[in-house]
Amino acid sequence: MTKISDRIYSVGVNDDDKVLFEGLWPLPYGVSYNSYLVVDEKVALIDTVECGFEEEFLSNINDAIGGRDIDYLVVNHMEPDHSSLVAYMLETYPGLQIIANAKTVPMLKGYYGTPEERITVVGEGSSLSLGGCTLNFSLIPMVHWPETMVTWLAEENTLFSGDAFGTFGAVAEEVVDADGTFEQYKDEMTRYYACIVGKYGTPVQTALKKLSGLEIKRICSTHGPVWEQNIPQVVSLYDKMSRYEVERGVCIVYGSMYGNTAAAADALALELEARGIPYAIHDLAGNNAGELGLSGALRDVFKYDTIIVGSPTYNNGIFPPVETFMKALQARLIKGRRFYAFGSYTWSGASVSQLNALASAMGFELLGDGLSFAQAYTKEKVDMAAVADMI
Numbered sequence: 001m002t003k004i005s006d007r008i009y010s011v012g013v014n015d016d017d018k019v020l021f022e023g024l025w026p027l028p029y030g031v032s033y034n035s036y037l038v039v040d041e042k043v044a045l046i047d048t049v050e051c052g053f054e055e056e057f058l059s060n061i062n063d064a065i066g067g068r069d070i071d072y073l074v075v076n077h078m079e080p081d082h083s084s085l086v087a088y089m090l091e092t093y094p095g096l097q098i099i100a101n102a103k104t105v106p107m108l109k110g111y112y113g114t115p116e117e118r119i120t121v122v123g124e125g126s127s128l129s130l131g132g133c134t135l136n137f138s139l140i141p142m143v144h145w146p147e148t149m150v151t152w153l154a155e156e157n158t159l160f161s162g163d164a165f166g167t168f169g170a171v172a173e174e175v176v177d178a179d180g181t182f183e184q185y186k187d188e189m190t191r192y193y194a195c196i197v198g199k200y201g202t203p204v205q206t207a208l209k210k211l212s213g214l215e216i217k218r219i220c221s222t223h224g225p226v227w228e229q230n231i232p233q234v235v236s237l238y239d240k241m242s243r244y245e246v247e248r249g250v251c252i253v254y255g256s257m258y259g260n261t262a263a264a265a266d267a268l269a270l271e272l273e274a275r276g277i278p279y280a281i282h283d284l285a286g287n288n289a290g291e292l293g294l295s296g297a298l299r300d301v302f303k304y305d306t307i308i309v310g311s312p313t314y315n316n317g318i319f320p321p322v323e324t325f326m327k328a329l330q331a332r333l334i335k336g337r338r339f340y341a342f343g344s345y346t347w348s349g350a351s352v353s354q355l356n357a358l359a360s361a362m363g364f365e366l367l368g369d370g371l372s373f374a375q376a377y378t379k380e381k382v383d384m385a386a387v388a389d390m391i
């Protein structure tokens with residue numbers, strides 16, 4: 001438990017054990033499920049944490065309010081990483097009333113069989129007085145589920161933002177950010193956005209416009225630190241990513257079975273290095289255990305303006321992990337990128353032309369026809385210097 005202000009307590013938990021978030025995304029630095037108590041004449045809890053942390057969660061709550069009852073549980077977002085202790089909290093606090101919007105109600109019933117009499121429905125602009133201060137609710141659909149809302153506590157200029165402005169990475173004991181915290185989390189925030197929210201650039205833009213009228217002095221998101229010192233940087237990163245704005249640089253993404261496409265990818269990295277062009281390189285085939293794989297590739301797609309993809313030809317098509325990557329780009333509506341493809345084949349190359357077709361369909365600018373080479377990679381046969389010269 002950490003006291004954030006006279007009224008606000010952070011009672012969330014760090015998860016250092018989970019290997020894959022949503023069963024997909026590696027967590028080398030863990031993740032936090034944040035939950036906040038607003039303590040006034042009435043006590044409100046904003047979101048819960050993932051199941052499995054019941055004991056730690058209750059102990060955090062007890063540290064903050066002792067045996068006091070919780071009057072309200074505000075459900076900003078129904079994804080189970082935040083809602084899976086709803087039924088447990090209703091049981092533990094028999095007087096507790098859930099505050100939810102109309103889209104949330106059927107989800108509460110469907111997931112947890114929540115009885116209707118335990119739910120108070122709020123909507124856009126609704127408010128809830130806690131005595132000395134008031135919670136205000138605003139809907140931000142598709143950031144990142146349709147029912148998502150945020151809670152604004154005007155007396156504290158505090159936004160309880162749900163997944164918006166969230167990041168991977170466990171939080172430090174003090175929870176609240178300091179100078180330099182943004183830099184520390186920037187890569188994990190980008191990776192979180194790219195993996196989890198990346199498809200919803202337009203709804204994020206709508207939400208940002210809606211929130212722009214507020215004088216926000218504190219952001220309490222459901223994942224990561226509480227932001228006080230770094231709010232302009234955090235908001236600007238989310239704004240940039242949701243506009244698909246990128247900087248100059250290359251994201252090399254490849255998969256390889258026997259190392260030939262990989263050798264070409266490595267050669268390209270060396271050529272970019274020699275030219276001082278910023279780049280990142282990601283192996284999707286999992287040959288390098290511990291690397292970020294697809295999630296790292298997606299992170300850097302949201303960072304750099306050029307995507308260079310390597311795939312061997314596999315059953316007359318694209319190597320499956322690379323195909324998954326291309327589908328992930330489509331799903332995230334990635335636009336405005338420069339693109340180039342390369343890869344090894346043995347009897348009839350098909351991957352490069354198919355990659356080009358997918359890239360064209362996304363409106364990417366093709367830097368050339370691509371480099372499809374037979375059998376082994378050799379420097380003489382596969383001119384990655386020429387590719388680097390086009391960047």
Ligand SMILES: Cc1cc2nc3c(=O)[nH]c(=O)nc-3n(C[C@H](O)[C@H](O)[C@H](O)COP(=O)(O)O)c2cc1C
Nearest residue numbers: 256257258259260261312314315316345346347348
């Ligand atoms: C399951 C499998 C399917 C393949 N399908 C094709 C194919 O349809 N056309 C082709 O030219 N080569 C095919 N190949 C050969 C690979 O493209 C070739 O081994 C290539 O050099 C692999 O590149 P890598 O070393 O980067 O893995 C296939 C190989 C495997 C293992």
Ligand SMILES: [Fe+2]
Nearest residue numbers: 077079144163
């Ligand atoms: Fe979520």
Ligand SMILES: [Fe+2]
Nearest residue numbers: 079081163222
């Ligand atoms: Fe979440």
